[in-house]
Amino acid sequence: EPEVTQTPSHQVTQMGQEVILRCVPISNHLYFYWYRQILGQKVEFLVSFYNNEISEKSEIFDDQFSVERPDGSNFTLKIRSTKLEDSAMYFCASSARRGGTDNYGYTFGSGTRLTVV
Amino acid sequence: EDQVTQSPEALRLQEGESSSLNCSYTVSGLRGLFWYRQDPGKGPEFLFTLYSAGEEKEKERLKATLTKKESFLHITAPKPEDSATYLCAVQGGGNNRKLIWGLGTSLAVNP
Numbered sequence: 001e002p003e004v005t006q007t008p009s010h011q012v013t014q015m016g017q018e019v020i021l022r023c024v025p026i027s028n029h030l031y032f033y034w035y036r037q038i039l040g041q042k043v044e045f046l047v048s049f050y051n052n053e054i055s056e057k058s059e060i061f062d063d064q065f066s067v068e069r070p071d072g073s074n075f076t077l078k079i080r081s082t083k084l085e086d087s088a089m090y091f092c093a094s095s096a097r098r099g100g101t102d103n104y105g106y107t108f109g110s111g112t113r114l115t116v117v
Numbered sequence: 118e119d120q121v122t123q124s125p126e127a128l129r130l131q132e133g134e135s136s137s138l139n140c141s142y143t144v145s146g147l148r149g150l151f152w153y154r155q156d157p158g159k160g161p162e163f164l165f166t167l168y169s170a171g172e173e174k175e176k177e178r179l180k181a182t183l184t185k186k187e188s189f190l191h192i193t194a195p196k197p198e199d200s201a202t203y204l205c206a207v208q209g210g211g212n213n214r215k216l217i218w219g220l221g222t223s224l225a226v227n228p
Contacts, residue, residue: 004160041220042121042218042219043204043206043216043218044218045215045216045217056213056214058215091160091161098214099149099208099214100163100208101148101166101208101214102166104163105151105163105166106163108153108161108162109160110159110160111158
């Protein structure tokens with residue numbers, strides 16, 4: 001069964017450092033997303049991406065965040081200068097249809113646990 | 118403001134003991150209500166999408182229903198492998214496609 005792959009599974013970084021979280025979405029999907037989940041809190045939307053541009057972003061997704069699809073398979077989330085409050089599980093997802101409104105929804109990766117110290 | 122509330126926060130069942138999980142929502146123009154299952158250390162796994170009040174969908178021991186204010190996930194004769202956190206999310210109308218999530222119900226099924 002096709003899956004979304006995220007690397008690394010865990011990342012520890014110093015406050016103020018840049019991190020890049022990587023994702024390989026399902027190959028025939030066109031819509032890509034980043035969500036995050038702070039421990040004990042709700043899953044939160046960060047950004048959606050389609051046709052090489054951001055289609056929607058949340059208030060969390062400020063100038064410190066950026067996304068890129070550098071080639072035909074990878075989808076990355078960069079945090080330029082990490083803060084303690086960026087510590088969370090970051091999930092990448094992809095869907096065949098915009099918003100995942102079909103019988104398959106979003107396919108999520110297993111996440112990257114980011115710890116900022 | 119769009120909001121999703123799930124109850125109970127945690128539920129412990131004996132194997133075979135059927136029950137229901139609740140998802141109450143407020144959203145401007147519901148486009149879809151989603152149920153996902155999440156195992157520890159994993160990403161959410163898609164279960165169902167419901168689009169309109171009165172709609173029902175089934176998958177194995179799970180059945181999801183939708184009204185104008187809430188959704189229920191009915192679990193019939195659960196097994197230990199159904200133990201997981203069940204997440205509900207809504208997608209509103211307009212140009213937004215982001216999902217608004219509930220906190221989830223942590224289900225434990227004892228053998």
